[in-house]
Amino acid sequence: MKPVRILVVDDNPTNLKLVSAVLEFDGHNIFQANDAETAQQIIKMNRPDLILMDIALPGMDGLTLTRQLKADAETDSIVIVALTAFAMKGDDQKACDAGCDGYITKPIDTRKLSGLVAEFLEQNLIKKSREDAREKQKEGK
């Protein structure tokens, strides 16, 4: 697939390194942040196409950041995928409610991660083109 700009947010440096290495190997441009505040700065300067968002972060948590980004017209089109070790039931719903476009549980499958990322981006494109079409229809009327 075409390389995309991905921001990985994780407070665990080893996991941050792993996810970045796997996606970098597949040719993507990777930005890293170990907390929500750093992530905000990076998003402003280098608008990523997709964010892999750890949920449990020191300070602001990943779901709060997701809600902020989805509420802001500047950033609401960035695809956000929750990446978390919270594998208990109901956590996927919480991520979805916060506005995440996808949900991946740890441990990640290094062989499938890139494929999942591509899938989430594609789903988002389809969703967007449908929305655009609807907009145009409305304007036409």
Added chain:
Amino acid sequence: MISPLEILKARILIVDDQETNVSLLEDMLSSAGYVSVESTMNPHEVCELHRKNRYSLILLDLQMPGMDGFQVLEGLKAIEAEGYPPVLVQTAQPNHKVRALKAGAKDFISKPFDLVEVLLRVRNMIEVRLLHQDAVIRTEQAEVRSEQSESANLAKSQFLANMSHELRTPLNAIIGFAEFLGDGKPGPLNPKQKEYLGDILNSGKHLLQLINDVLDLSKVEAGKMKLNLESFTLVQAVEEVCAVAKPMAQKKSIRVTVRIPSEINLVTLDQQKFKQILYNLISNGIKFTDDGGEVEISAAPIERDQFKLSVRDTGIGIQQEDIKRLFREFEQLEAGTARRYEGTGLGLALTRKLVELHGGVIGVESEVGKGSTFSVILPFTTGEKTT
């Protein structure tokens, strides 16, 4: 049970405006061995005294000047709002008996007093009152205990949720890097390096399975495991599970066959948990069967609303005396074989719990050296239920 000594030690209050009556009753009670008898001739102070002393019995005269027994009774009932007002009225008028009982008195003694009747009724009432108090205390204790165990359960599941997170985070790195390196992505590997990385990867995955099983078992035990019921085709679900188990079977050249009659079609169960049950049984069958053996999955309807699903293998079999230990936690059999077969020892315990959650049963027939057949009996349609 209430001992006779406890009854004799019970606090009794006599309420009567006639001094002769008071002393007559006092004499009767002390002759019978009661040691804690008080009296008052002033009806106005009865409630105050009872509030302070909580008598086990109040012998209440109904006809008194100023405040009659019925008024005193109302006051006592207010004090014993949720309790048992221990009032025995004394009256000479037959029509007062029923009226007093209706007003909340628990029994009566007739005037003139009959010694035997008085003592029997006094004893019975004290016994009931003490038993009632006992029951109240026990109920309170039980409530406290159940609250405690509820909050302990809550703490346990919270702990498990945190544990799950803490354990998965480092495992994520162990499994991920082992896989990434083993695939040769950062650079080429020699065969030994590849093999050892494979070992790290397998051990990591095994540990993850163990964590998942422990979590699942605890969830069932904490009553937090819920069924997501849906209708699905049995054959299709079985085929899907077999596809997952196939690589494992191929490695040992074990033939896996499925025989499900067409009359069994749709079932309503928790599909994911059903697959977990089946996967556990099939992977067990493969694990404990030597190379070139056979694992067969079959199903048959039983009566109108149940079916039996069997997984037969041609493996090592199970000793008769070991069968009952089989479904318990951490009981992989054959400790003597130095755990030739990798496993958490939790699989069958969890499988049994999942089957029971569906209202089913699990059983096994086995012959050492010939093989084992694990069977689960499940309803075609499981009712909504949480354990």
